[in-house]
Amino acid sequence: MLAPSGNKLVTGSSPSSRLSELGIVLPAPPTPLGAYVESSDAGNLLFLSGTLPVVNRKLAISGRLGENLSVREGQEAARIASLNALAAAKQHLGNLDRLKKLVKWTVLMATTEQFTEHAAVADGASDLFVQIFGPEAGHVRLVYGVQSLPVGAPVIVDTIFEIEPTP
Numbered sequence: 001m002l003a004p005s006g007n008k009l010v011t012g013s014s015p016s017s018r019l020s021e022l023g024i025v026l027p028a029p030p031t032p033l034g035a036y037v038e039s040s041d042a043g044n045l046l047f048l049s050g051t052l053p054v055v056n057r058k059l060a061i062s063g064r065l066g067e068n069l070s071v072r073e074g075q076e077a078a079r080i081a082s083l084n085a086l087a088a089a090k091q092h093l094g095n096l097d098r099l100k101k102l103v104k105w106t107v108l109m110a111t112t113e114q115f116t117e118h119a120a121v122a123d124g125a126s127d128l129f130v131q132i133f134g135p136e137a138g139h140v141r142l143v144y145g146v147q148s149l150p151v152g153a154p155v156i157v158d159t160i161f162e163i164e165p166t167p
Helices: 015-021 071-093 118-133
Strands: 039-042 045-051 099-110 140-146 155-163
Touching: 015 118, 039 071, 045 071, 045 099, 071 099, 071 118, 071 155, 099 118, 118 140
Parallel strands: 099 140
Antiparallel strands: 039 045, 045 155, 099 155
16 A cells, blocks of 8 residues: 655645634744744745744643653643644744645654654654644654753754745
């Protein structure tokens, strides 16, 4: 069986209506921790700065996977960070309905050297994007472990969306 290419777009309801159907309310958009902006678009792509698992402007989950955090806690951290990415996209675009699909998603995780369940952690948020854009839209992703991340975060996500051109 061939894997889907991920180039098909979901038709039907918009990203904002799917979030509403799922009962998901986006958090306040993240603010930069340094001298950079949270989002930048070029052509039909929206690039987001790495987002952390922050809730109410505070790190919701901290630590390292394989040390003091479980796969489940890592999945939740990745999901929170991804919701923050969606909030940053909404702030940049005005609403989420210009999002066509998630193109590429990178997840960096603070892990021990022995930790090997990176893909399972990333699935915590990949599943969210599938719920929003549908399984046909697909996305490519890269996941890997690092020694440490900013402010003690267990994950940081790097997100690239395809967007509709400005009307």
